[in-house]
Amino acid sequence: MERLEEGLRHVGHLHERMQGLLAAVLAVGSDLDLEAVLRQIVESAVSLSEATYGALGVVGEDGGLSRFITVGVDEKTIAEIGPYPEGRGILGLLIREPVPLRLHDLGKHPDSYGFPENHPPMTSFLGVPVRVRDEVFGNLYLTEKRGGGDFTGDDEEIVTALARAAGVAIENARLYHRLRQATEAFQRRLLPDLPRLAGLELEARYEPSSDAPRIGGDWYDLIRLPDKVPCLMVGDVMGHGLEAAAVMSQISNMLRVIAFDEEEPPSRILHRLDEVLHALHGAPMATVIVVRLEPAPGGRTLHWAAAGHPPPLVVTPGRRPRYLVGEPGPPLGVDPDLPRGDHREDLPAGSSVLLYTDGLVETRGRSLETGMAEAAELAAEYAAAPLPDMCDALLRRSTASGQYDDIALLAARVTDQSRIKGTTSRPQAR
Incomplete structure (x- = not known):
């Protein structure tokens, strides 16, 4: 026994x-x-x-x-x-x-x-x-x-x-x-170099999702229009994979051509882009923001319109950070005839404007409102710091908080610098 x-x-x-x-x-x-x-x-x-x-x-x-x-x-x-x-x-x-x-x-x-x-x-x-x-x-x-x-x-x-x-x-x-x-190398090859422009300091970042490696549809771009005004663009195509990357490339290229050719307000540029997408590509869903940074006494004037995209974040030393909340308009791919408004904001020298995709403010376990508030407060802490430091800090916050979507970030700071010839290096990783 x-x-x-x-x-x-x-x-x-x-x-x-x-x-x-x-x-x-x-x-x-x-x-x-x-x-x-x-x-x-x-x-x-x-x-x-x-x-x-x-x-x-x-x-x-x-x-x-x-x-x-x-x-x-x-x-x-x-x-x-x-x-x-x-x-x-x-x-x-x-x-x-x-x-x-x-x-x-x-x-x-x-x-x-x-x-x-x-x-x-x-x-x-x-x-x-x-x-x-x-x-x-x-x-x-x-x-x-x-x-x-x-x-x-x-x-x-x-x-x-x-x-x-x-x-x-x-x-x-x-x-x-x-x-x-x-995947990251391929995605970064789709993103442009940034020019160096008089009176502006420019920085861009791209950070892939912390989830499975997949090509995303987040992108940024900057071109000089025929009137020499810089035009900043950030977009996010719905979905992931090669199809999203292909659509992203098509949209960004078409937007470049339309913005350069039309010489219209940002809302009209988005309207024309939406019309073309409906006619040629079966209306893929995407959010986009288009910004013109026009020279103005003591700084720049920001003109922008959005197609369902998160609002720009403006940070000025000595002031509270603020999101430029205006009527965002519908995303691309919904109805090209739905109106999108144009908006205007004066930026004094030293101000920074940040355009981004939602991965920067959407993190696991936090509401969108909390994520936006945290990002704004952190950016304000770096208002007088070098612009690269501000961008890096924002990406560190997102990735440390459990970032589950890609991030595209395009930042511009109004300066008094004279024009520097040449181009910057490719977008940096965190």
């Missing part, structure tokens, strides 16, 4: 561990950010093996450890220990011979290199390689089995199974990272 009860307890414990392994595999594969995946792997290995300490050492091109992700050692102790291991001793043995290794006392192994000062005591040891395809990505190092015993064969098997799943998760995260880089 005692043997039966012991067998049942063993089966129950094994079932619990299998359930734990399944949960760990799902957790490891649920994220596509490589840093998060690597940490989850170590945390899962520590939990499954009942280890006190765990680490994942990533093997670099030189055969040593290029990264070392730890669990169980606090930041203060890590700082006191000093630099992370480079891959000598037992850790180096696993790099040279990537097979599972269990030790009763790692300090007594002939390859043991010893511990630096302030290192916590570690005796029992389990090491398991992590492979991505046929390449050894790194090794899991687990020490100090809780309860004082040794790591068992079951521990080795379950951590080895986790390591196989980890290899797949790491490969997925790598592919995701490469896809995201390619």
